Amino acid sequence: MKNKTTVFHRRSLFISLIFAALLFVSCDPVVDTSTGDIYGTWSNSSGEKYVITSSYYNNYYGFTTLYYSTDNVVVVKSDDYSGYVYCQFNDASHLGYGATVGQWYALHYKELTSSSVKISQAYKSGGKAACDSLEQAREEYTIANGYFGSYSELEEK
Numbered sequence: 001m002k003n004k005t006t007v008f009h010r011r012s013l014f015i016s017l018i019f020a021a022l023l024f025v026s027c028d029p030v031v032d033t034s035t036g037d038i039y040g041t042w043s044n045s046s047g048e049k050y051v052i053t054s055s056y057y058n059n060y061y062g063f064t065t066l067y068y069s070t071d072n073v074v075v076v077k078s079d080d081y082s083g084y085v086y087c088q089f090n091d092a093s094h095l096g097y098g099a100t101v102g103q104w105y106a107l108h109y110k111e112l113t114s115s116s117v118k119i120s121q122a123y124k125s126g127g128k129a130a131c132d133s134l135e136q137a138r139e140e141y142t143i144a145n146g147y148f149g150s151y152s153e154l155e156e157k
Helices: 002-026 134-140
Strands: 040-043 049-052 056-061 065-079 082-089 104-110 116-121 152-156
Touching: 056 082, 065 134, 082 134, 104 134
Parallel strands: none
Antiparallel strands: 040 049, 040 152, 049 056, 056 065, 065 082, 082 104, 104 116, 116 152
C-alpha cells in the first residue's frame, strides 16, 4: 500500500507541475515601463513644454516662452500611470486668463512611461480658470466634471 500511495502522490505532483508550467507559459507577462513619477521636463515637436518638479510646475510654448508659472505642487496619483498635478499660480504675468496669484490650477496626466506621457490642462467651456484653495481645485478639476478633454503627447527631454 505504501508504494501505491507514493506513486500516486508523485504522479499527482508531476501532473500539477506540468499544469502550472503550461499556465505560466500561456500567460503574457505584465511589463511595468512606468517610472511612477511625473517629475521631469516633457515636450513635443509642437513646442509645448512642461517642467514639473516637486516644488514648481512651469508650462512653456515655443519651448522657451513661459506661459504658466506655479509653485506648491501637489501630485495626486490615480495609479502608477496617471494622476493630477495641482499647483498654485505665483506670477501675475504668467497665469491663466481670469486667474490671480495664489489661486490653484491643475493638469491631468495619463499613460506615463519612463519616456512619454499624455498631459491635459484643466479646461472646459464655461469652467473655472482657477480655484481659491487646493480643496476646491481637487473637487472642481476632475475628468468627471468635464475637464481634461484634450491631451498632448509628450516625451521626456
